Amino acid sequence: MKMKINKLKPLLGGLVNYFAAVALAVIFALFLSGRVGWFLVTAFVAAPVISVLMTLMFVRRIYVSCDADSVIMCKGDSCELTVNVTNGVFLPTPPVLADMSDLPSVTASEKHYSISVLPFDTESFTVCYKAVICGPAVIGVKSLRVSDYFGIFSFEIKSADISEMTYTVSVIPDIVRVNFSDPVVSRAAELSAFADDSEDTTDAPAGKFGGFPGYDSREYVPGDPLKRINWKQSAKRGKLLVRLDDETVSSAVSIVLDSVFDKESVFLPAVAAEGRFLGAENEALTALMAQDAIEHSLGITRAFIMQNYSVSYFLMGKNGWECFPAADENDLAALRTELASYSFLKTGTRFPEEELKNQKGSVSVFCTPYLDNALNEQLSSEAADGRGALQTVIYPSAVSPRVNSPKGGEAE
Structure with a gap:
């Protein structure tokens, strides 16, 4: 009118x-x-x-x-x-x-x-x-x-x-400042520490920002921090082993940017009530939601890189899911340029299940503009079916990070 x-x-x-x-x-x-x-x-x-x-x-x-x-x-x-x-x-x-x-x-x-x-x-x-x-x-x-x-x-x-x-x-896009203590990041790091499926270690590169000495293994001594236990080696050798500061352990995590965002399905009053986008007009809310997912995915990626994690960033490209290894600021700059032209789809495959199977590690952080019913059902269905050993932490989370567990059900 x-x-x-x-x-x-x-x-x-x-x-x-x-x-x-x-x-x-x-x-x-x-x-x-x-x-x-x-x-x-x-x-x-x-x-x-x-x-x-x-x-x-x-x-x-x-x-x-x-x-x-x-x-x-x-x-x-x-x-x-x-x-x-x-x-x-x-x-x-x-x-x-x-x-x-x-x-x-x-x-x-x-x-x-x-x-x-x-x-x-x-x-x-x-x-x-x-x-x-x-x-x-x-x-x-x-x-x-x-x-x-x-x-x-x-x-x-x-x-x-x-x-x-x-x-x-x-x-x-900008890169939002995300601390390693952020609930989503810390939860993914915790899952990665207990779900690392390899013993691969790598020398710490001298010029890499955020690098710190890594670990070799020795027998556990009472009083050693539990977080330094090498669970994989311990299980194989039948005794508890802890890591020493000789080299860097290559912990792995995948960051997945949702490929689908149907703006028409968003109930705008509920989003406005969350208070994440104060002062925004209704017509700008969906654009801000998309931006929030993109910029926080970059911030989460940087947080893991700063802690010397091996990060694989997944997004939907013209020919399907594409993987971008992220190891330093140069990789982040290339990702920012790639995401400048990124458009969400209305429908499509939302999770790169097959591609993630080829990645080291079994933990991913799934960044979405809107955790809708379709996504909830898909993640719950995959968890119930027990396909693979992948565990997924969802961003954003209203209170605490929602974790999709491969054993069925949801863990907070």
Whole structure:
């Protein structure tokens, strides 16, 4: 309804102005000069027809192009879109009306523009777009029309292809600061310590940030911290062994970014009541939910890297699930660029079960914008079926991290 009202405003304004002009001409004819006055009345009555006919000349003789100075931005950055309007007729154009795309993720400085162009000339205007929320977004001209001189009627410009006047820009996500003590991270680390399925160790690289000395094994002595027990070696050798500070143990964890986010299934009042996105309008909530999952997945990845974990990051690509090994800040920078153009699907495979079987370790952190019923049922079904030994920690969690256990049921 709101869109219809907005479209009627120019029409109503043009009609009011037109009838006011006709009324003045009638008054002039009746009280001042009959001959001249009735000539003016006739001219005003015929003027809309003449105006429409002249406007129709421009429908195919106005040429519009646009150019964006950047298609990838960081949050908070801006890009400029320049729109060029060229008049191919020997008369000045009536108003050319351009409506610009404006999204919660990339906002336009102005949404509506009106411009007139002299004969065989070109006029330009510039729209500034600011990146607010990460991910892909479309900027450019949303609709383009030419109005008659009275502003009563408007027509689409036939010579302009709207699809050629839009650009998809990518907004690079930030990396949220996530501490290793975060409930989701600490729970995944705890599960990884007890579920490590290998004895692989690796020398600590000298230049790796967050590295610390690793461990070799010796026999357990009462008083040794339980967290340093090498459970795998202990089980194989029949006695408790603890790790020594000679080399780095390669603990493994997988980070999985949900591939599906059906925005229409989100109950927005419930999300707003959580208070995670204070001050956000309803139309921006789903975009912020998607951003939250992406940026926290990067923060969780960094938290594990800082503790010298072997991290595999999974996301849905054009050809299915893709794995990105993450070991340092360079890998995180590449991931940020990749995620700048990441789009969630409405339906599809949500968990890379087969791909994870080939990964070292048996713990994953599943980052989703929205823990909906379909995802809950899928994870519970996989747990009940006991497929594999994978345990999954879910982000976000309202109170404490939800863990999907392969033995059936859910653990908190």
